[in-house]
Amino acid sequence: MTDKKEANYAHCLAALRDTDRDRYLACLLAPEEKRGALAALYAFYAEIARVRDVVREALPGEIRLQWWRDLLEGKPDGDAAANPLAAGLLACIAEHRLPVAVLTDMIEARIFDLYNDPMESRPALEGYAGETASALIQLASLVLDPQKAPQSAVAAGHAGVAQTVAGSLLMLPIHRQRGQVYLPGDLLAATGLSPEALIDGSDGQAAARAVEAFVGLGREHLAKARAAGGIAPENRAAFLTVALVRPILDAAERAGAAALDRPLQPAQWRRQWWMWRALRRGPF
Numbered sequence: 001m002t003d004k005k006e007a008n009y010a011h012c013l014a015a016l017r018d019t020d021r022d023r024y025l026a027c028l029l030a031p032e033e034k035r036g037a038l039a040a041l042y043a044f045y046a047e048i049a050r051v052r053d054v055v056r057e058a059l060p061g062e063i064r065l066q067w068w069r070d071l072l073e074g075k076p077d078g079d080a081a082a083n084p085l086a087a088g089l090l091a092c093i094a095e096h097r098l099p100v101a102v103l104t105d106m107i108e109a110r111i112f113d114l115y116n117d118p119m120e121s122r123p124a125l126e127g128y129a130g131e132t133a134s135a136l137i138q139l140a141s142l143v144l145d146p147q148k149a150p151q152s153a154v155a156a157g158h159a160g161v162a163q164t165v166a167g168s169l170l171m172l173p174i175h176r177q178r179g180q181v182y183l184p185g186d187l188l189a190a191t192g193l194s195p196e197a198l199i200d201g202s203d204g205q206a207a208a209r210a211v212e213a214f215v216g217l218g219r220e221h222l223a224k225a226r227a228a229g230g231i232a233p234e235n236r237a238a239f240l241t242v243a244l245v246r247p248i249l250d251a252a253e254r255a256g257a258a259a260l261d262r263p264l265q266p267a268q269w270r271r272q273w274w275m276w277r278a279l280r281r282g283p284f
Contacts, residue, residue, distance in 0.1 A: 009036025040088035134160025165218030
């Protein structure tokens with residue numbers, strides 16, 4: 001059984017290398033005995049996060065997400081053991097006593113990605129981030145050191161929102177092509193930019209103001225995560241990808257309205273260096 005579990009974990013790590021290179025590196029930087037479980041958790045997260053990338057319509061996407069929900073609720077369609085990613089996730093949950101409800105909430109939140117409804121408000125974005133990026137950081141902390149994970153829960157909450165802001169800025173060109181708007185509606189209204197103008201790029205000045213305000217939201221939550229503290233050295237690996245947030249926010253601020261079209265992703269070697277440094281000094 002242990003050999004099968006390790007094989008499933010190895011499959012998850014290999015899959016993660018293709019679906020989320022940054023979290024793949026985070027696994028490699030984590031303690032060896034925790035890598036497999038983290039890889040299973042992160043590979044699952046990458047799988048549900050990329051559903052919009054692999055389906056053309058919302059209904060097939062909802063079916064994919066429902067499959068994962070059924071798996072977690074103990075009623076999978078087919079043999080879960082035949083899917084090494086699914087089997088790896090179930091092993092991770094059992095081994096580290098992860099709360100299944102948090103994972104099913106994560107799946108539920110990802111339904112938003114399948115449609116083109118605009119993000120209504122800042123609280124809506126913070127709620128979405130809380131159930132996705134923030135929850136993932138806290139689950140990873142439970143894998144790494146469950147005794148010390150609670151003390152970094154507040155930091156994880158704010159760090160996840162900052163990470164979601166940075167990720168949305170990275171994805172701006174792709175989201176616009178799809179007709180998706182992740183910048184909160186109240187933020188857009190305050191900067192004089194409509195969701196339609198964001199998508200068609202017809203108001204560069206207002207777009208620059210919106211990007212600046214969105215960067216400010218990310219910085220606000222990053223500062224709150226830093227102030228919250230509580231991240232034990234044993235749990236730093238759960239926060240490694242948060243080290244990429246500040247450079248992305250800086251790049252978006254410099255780009256202004258050009259962030260709507262320009263890729264902001266830093267070079268791979270830079271991301272690796274920031275994460276390696278975060279393991280030793282902390283993510284903020």
